[in-house]
Amino acid sequence: MEIKQLIHNGVLIPVYKPVGFKIKFRGEELALSPEQEEMAVAWVKKLSTDYVKDKVFVRNFFKDFGKALGVKGKVSPEDFDFSEIIAWLEKEKARKEGMSKEEKKALAQERKRIREENKKKYGFAIVNGMPMEISNYMVEPACIFMGRGEHPLRGRWKPGVKAEDITLNLSPDAKVPDPPNGGSWKSIVFDPTSLWIASWRDKLRGKMKYVWLSDTAYIKQVRDIEKFNKAWELEKLIDKVREHIKRGLESHDLLERKIATVCYLIDELKLRVGDEKDEDEADTVGATTLRPEHLKFNSDGTITFDFLGKDSVRWVSTINPPEVVYRNLKEFIAEGNETIFNGVRSQKVNAYLAEVMPGLTAKVFRTYHASTATKRALQNADVDRDDPVYIKKYYATMANLEAAKVCNHKRKLPKNWEESLRKKIERLKVLKEKKAKKEKIEELKLKINAMKATRDYNLNTSLKNYIDPRVYADWGRRIDFDWKLYYPKSLQRRFAWVDGEDRLQDLNV
Known part of the structure; x- marks a missing residue:
């Protein structure tokens, strides 16, 4: 679907409203600028969290805070007295807790009114004459950068975005909106190939950031359908693709052997391709960025992989590869390069895969493996049309879990997980x-079983991004179960096309 018209009102830019706090630095009282105050308040709000125990987080924040204050040399938390801010925040908390029901209701209504006004103005775009929802029309406010995993920049201050930083994507027939807080936009462009509304460069990491059309926008739903259809195309051609990879493993050309070995690992281990990571991100690894220390060659011919994947989630897996893969990996490591597949990038991997299946990229493999794992689990589920809904939901969860395992979507255990499990067990008793x-x-037993089974896995990521929802819809028709009973409201809207006339072929679940 080509974009010929894109009209919108720009984006909402949050502005910090200073209170006028003062702090003490090494005993001397300091008046703060709005930016300095915003940083100080953000720090005080973190005092009750474990972040203040993280030495890297603390060091990074106070390096930036000292610089903002114009202080030369190293500063530490002990140099500061934030008592005035702490007292004010505690007073505000007590005031809100002490509100009457009527006051709380009035406050909630006012917030709702403001949200609705903002959404009416900024929450929709006109695309080719059709109104489409915008995903998140407010740009990021200034904040302490949290990062994921052991991110080296955690604790750094991320400055806020101004109109002068923002480029808007508008078609030539659109009126250029006024920035919400005055000033002028950085530039106005028209990119008919993309679905972004506004863009700017992250001042901390230098990465481009975007405001996109919502996942519920028709044009994005079309792209979802195309993504999942590509995965099913791979299912039909998987033997042909694997033969292509197998031939490459034996190639006389060193680069082709490396690329084919990467493809083998992407398919076998369900790895990401690996070279999209920015230099300032945590040490995360994919297929092309594996290093010798990530592999252990065992005496029985197996290989153990141990590394940090996306979001610094540890990935440990042992495989028994064909002899040629074992031999290739040994050879590549013997070259003595920092990475095993030196000279191989995602572009070369995707070009190699496209030789046998046009449009095939490394990313398609994870969608294929997640969707087929879910489909297989549902086909094997011991459930009938007459079974109650809770049993069907249980098997839907277990199938989702298989996809999460395939993609290694591990998570940190939520703080209240143990308590929640204990309460369910007590309730069962x-x-x-x-x-x-x-x-x-029986229903509570299954909930407890599912909770234990999914303990270490985040099921939402695979459900949102990797599992074709038609797998659940087709299974549901067979056993009299509405797929929407399993999917949250947000994903029901995103995948509304599943029940449409253009849902394409059944998947024979």
Whole structure:
């Protein structure tokens, strides 16, 4: 779908409203500029968290805070007295907690009114004559950068974005909107190939940031369909693709052997391709960026992979590869380069895959593996049309878990997980003692089983990005289960096309 018209009102830019706080630095009182105050308040709000125990986080923040204050040399938390800000925040917290129901209701209504006004003005774009929702029309406010995993920049101050930093994507027939806080936009362009509304460069990391059309926008739904259809095309051609990779593993050309070995690992281990990481990001690894220390060659011919993947999630897996893969990896490591696949980038990997299947990229493999793992689990689920909904939901969750395992979507255990499990177990005990209906007991048992099974995995990422929702929809028709009973509201809207006439072919689940 080509974009010929793109009209919108720009983006909302948050502005910090200073209170006029003062702090003490080494005993001397300092008046703060709005930016300095914003930094100080952000730090004080972190005092009750574990972040202040992180030496890297603390060092990075106070390096930036000292610079903002114009202080030469090293500063530490002990140099500062934030008592005035702490007292004010505590007073505000107490004031809000002490509000009457009527006051809280009035405050909530006012916030809702402002949200609705902002959404009406900034929340929609006209694309080729059709109104389409914008995903997040407010640009990022200034904040302490949190990062993921052991990110080296965690604790650094990320300055806010101004109109002068922002480029708007508008078609020639669109009226250029006025910036919300005055000033002028950096530039106005028209990129008919992309779905972004506004862009700017992150002042901390130098990365480009974008405001996009919502996932519910028709044009994005079309691209979702194309993505999943490509995965099913791969399913039909997987043997041909693997034969192509197998031939490459034996090639006399060193570069082709390296590329084919990368492709083998992407398919076998379901790895990301690996070279999209920015230099300032945490040490995350994919297929093309594997280093010798990430592999252990075992005496039984197996290889153990141990490295940090995306979001610094540890990836440990042992495979028993064909002899040629074992031999290739040994050879590549013997070259003595920092990375095993020196000279191989994602562009070369994708070009090699496209030789056998046009449009095939490394990313398609993860969608294929996640969707087929889910489909296989649902096909094997011991469930019938007459079974209650809770049993069908349980098997839907277990199938989702298979995709999360395939993609290694590990998570940190939520703080209240143990307590939540304990309460469910206690509730089960009470139900048994009261001799409650068997169905209630069985339903809670399955919830406990699912909670334990999914303990270490984030199921939402695969459900949102990697599993074709038609897998659940087709399975649901067979067993009389509406797929929307499993998907959250936001994803029901994103995948509304599943129930449309253009849902394309059944997937034979």
